[in-house]
Amino acid sequence: MTESVDVLITADRLPAYAHPGDAGADLHAAEAVELQPGQRATVGTGVAIALPDGYVAFVVPRSGLAFKHGLTIVNAPGTVDAGYRGEIKVALLNTDATEPYRIEAGDRIAQLVVMPVSRARFVEVERLPGSQRGEGGFGSTGFGEGHKSGVHA
Numbered sequence: 001m002t003e004s005v006d007v008l009i010t011a012d013r014l015p016a017y018a019h020p021g022d023a024g025a026d027l028h029a030a031e032a033v034e035l036q037p038g039q040r041a042t043v044g045t046g047v048a049i050a051l052p053d054g055y056v057a058f059v060v061p062r063s064g065l066a067f068k069h070g071l072t073i074v075n076a077p078g079t080v081d082a083g084y085r086g087e088i089k090v091a092l093l094n095t096d097a098t099e100p101y102r103i104e105a106g107d108r109i110a111q112l113v114v115m116p117v118s119r120a121r122f123v124e125v126e127r128l129p130g131s132q133r134g135e136g137g138f139g140s141t142g143f144g145e146g147h148k149s150g151v152h153a
């Protein structure tokens with residue numbers, strides 16, 4: 001069974017999970033906007049929520065819009081804090097080199113992923129404990145033969 005949590009909401013249109021088991025509930029644009037190639041725009045969703053303490057909501061791109069039209073979210077994932085009561089907005093970016101993309105009011109432009117989150121208690125020490133990875137990062141394990149299809153200009 002999927003765990004659920006009550007999230008208080010005011011909305012022009014409720015975010016909706018397209019299928020049982022989906023992690024993201026689709027958010028709808030509250031307004032129309034046309035994004036020129038390379039342009040970004042902050043688009044309202046008409047949704048405001050009150051998350052319980054200990055939860056966060058992430059505003060993440062929809063893969064279909066990204067794959068088909070190059071539409072992404074500048075600050076993905078956008079972080080909605082539990083204490084935020086304002087309208088959830090989506091900072092869209094049209095990454096396509098040539099095609100404008102028009103959003104109509106009501107279009108599903110992003111999805112909201114609600115998750116429990118831990119607050120860190122930062123415990124300052126002189127020296128960190130060792131680990132197998134150590135300080136290796138940024139490709140330190142190599143890249144191998146990656147999947148190279150689906151290259152877009």
Ligand SMILES: O=c1ccn([C@H]2C[C@H](O)[C@@H](COP(=O)(O)OP(=O)(O)OP(=O)(O)O)O2)c(=O)[nH]1
Pocket residue numbers: 059075077078079080081082084087088089090091
């Ligand atoms: O995609 C997003 C990201 C954030 N927010 C809202 C909810 C969040 O709680 C608030 C602040 O976001 P964040 O902390 O990421 O931005 P900031 O630039 O650090 O602003 P602040 O100084 O208000 O914390 O803006 C959105 O509506 N959409």
Ligand SMILES: [Mg+2]
Pocket residue numbers: none
């Ligand atoms: Mg902040």
